[in-house]
Amino acid sequence: MFVIEGLINRIKRIRGYYGDRYDEGEYYEFCTNCDANLTLQKGYSPSLKYWYCRGCGQLQINPDMESDIVWYCDRCEAVLTDQEGFTEEAGEWKCTKCGYVSKLDSKNIFLTEEEREEEMKNPYRGLSKEDLLRLHLYTNREPVGGREDVFRICEKETGRSYIEKRLMTYEKSIYEFLLDHPVAHMPRIREVFEGMNRLIVIEEYIEGRTIAELLDESLISEKRAIEIVKDLCVILDDLHHLSNPIIHRDIKPSNIILSPEGEVYLLDMNVAKWYDPDQKDDTRYLGTEHYAAPEQLGYGLVASSPRTDIYAVGVLMNVMITGKYPKEQHVEGELWKIIECCTSLEVAQRYTEKELLDALELYERKNHAR
Template identity: 30%
Template structure:
């Protein structure tokens, strides 16, 4: 109980039924809302069922909550699942909500998808208690099937409770046998029991009426009126008393739901009319059919070609950072082929490249993972999970990122490409042993040794083992042919030397990086090298380091990587090196490129002070200094942040005024 209270804080009770008591709680470390359900143990052996319990914790489906934990306290078992926002269908029914046929069919397909996933586990997982109270309607308009009957799962089909009006006939029979002490083995409960409960639930929400008797039969007239003949036939088949007459799998029921549009009455009438027309003009129509078939085939090829062009355009616009245009192209692509994954992936890449990490995660969750139209392929799904995981990492949601990497591993395609980032994330999430283990396993398998050494270095850096980290980064640099990875390894080593205040060694390392890396990889190296030289100049007072820093910044400008700070640093460095004319040239370029601000006039004022110091006292004139000072002060009034150099400028102005120089 102490372990429970250390991890979870109960907020309040959500409900109670035959299956147990349900509480809303907070996971203290993750700061996430969860649902804790107490289940009466009744002889369950948790230790003997550990494997099955772990299967539950590994479940992942868009329309199922995540099982986070499972444990025993005393005679009770507890499950912890992710909290699903929204209202249950039971609550909505009680509020008098009317459900449209179209939305009920959509939810039915989502439920079948979830059940298919559960039933295809090894061993199969039977939900055991499907009813409106256990189906949440989320704010996004999708459903989530909650409250697995885990007692059922762990006890090989033993029914520990049932809900009148939704439970299958065979479950009722099992309950009666248990109550009467009858030991019968032939009453089998399998996946088809869930399909009956689903049919009873659909009957209730579409008609507004519940099957109240244990073996209650649907009102066909009412059902046809509310659901239409084709949808009604699906529900009726799910509600067959004999399991052999029902759908034999959730996949079969899902297929029947997907075929509903083709079975619609109007469609049948259209087919009948078309058949009559074909009978009348058979010969003529035969030619038309051939032409139509060719036309359909041609149109399909044209659509595919156009779609591929749009995806290529997305890639191009992302490279050019034209993100608004990319989104327009993405929308056109998904309208053309809504089931194709590639355009969705490119749009996720666009959000990731913009560092819109939160939006990227939401897009992947709702537009890809919960989109039943999309045809997924394992390799691309691994890439999509990586985008989500690294977005979570960038937002410092390390636990969530680890969970996403676990899903990535399950795709089985290209997961080894991401071991490096996975290991780093594990370390940041507080699992250094797991991080080291995954790196060791990856190295034994011969996966990307250079990337694994880099990841090992990052893990060791995070664990504050600088010597080991430096060794790992150095090995990465020595063996890698990936210039981007090599650049990152150099930068990591630079940070380690900076933390140790070993600036001479850091300078030596960065010079080596500048000499060995191609030009396109040198920008960040040059920026760090310039800063190291500035710091060394301040620490030693030696002008040679400033000259090196000036050369670093000049190379940055030559390659078009300059910024406002580049020129600002050059002005200061040249001024300290007594090269006032060059400082003024850089200052004028800075003003022309970025416009005037208080800092520009502050720099002009300091330059003017130094110019006047070079003259004899009787030749000095501080008129320009006064003008620059006043312009700087006027613009500085609008600044919110304090600037220590402006305090110094005020002191110089006060001294000049006191000395009569103004």
């Protein structure tokens, strides 16, 4: 739990003066950080307890508030002090916005918003001393693909490379399950640590190039694209038939890597979810535009299922061959019928991974016979 001691953030209230104009009966209120006139900012009202200045983004506290302290949720950063029934006496508070229980610890008091924001940027915030010592066994953190949440790291003792992910969106139980139940041709999970607002995942480093990188140079031949999709079907069949089936929900070019030997690997379980056949709707709508099936975005009367991943595979196959999404340009001939089935708006009309594999092998026998 983090708070801001608000004395220096209390809104400045000045009677009458605004520029050269003076009105004895009127007050103007100004930001303590940038001196912006809050009274003129859209949506502002003197009755509000708190206000984020639209000029500098600093939190401002109504000068009529009795307490100088503002408590924040450790997970979603909602202002807890403003939530109905909030009290510091219990020593903890369950956020009414996200449900996370934050500890009310007077040790974590910041004098300014800048101090709090700097601490919030710390990806290891809230980790135990034991976890921090484990992470200290890795060094040489290099960003991957220009990202700020994925790093290639080196284990000091062995010199082996691994990947460190700092996730803000995740299902921890999936990573814990995969730690003990690895899936072939997916990075093996090595360690999992959870702090206050991030999950730190250490996983196997896979040498190779992503399909996104390959597409930056040239299109992929139909024959090779079919081979890649067939390999994906095998991976998805394993994932979808675990003792607790998992839906990937983010199959796209940047999440598929080809090793120097040509093997296909499926990456990133960041938005994966457990499959529940009785669920009627996803609790959170996650996925990547163009690749996400309609049910991932709240359309229809069903939740994500194994056929949700098949939708993305169909889009991927079209993109590999044409460089375009199906709605922009689709492949020609019989292969389009297969992709069209994959990307059907009706979930039940899509292939299963086994059906897609059979359809592609039949297509190959007809069209790629030597």
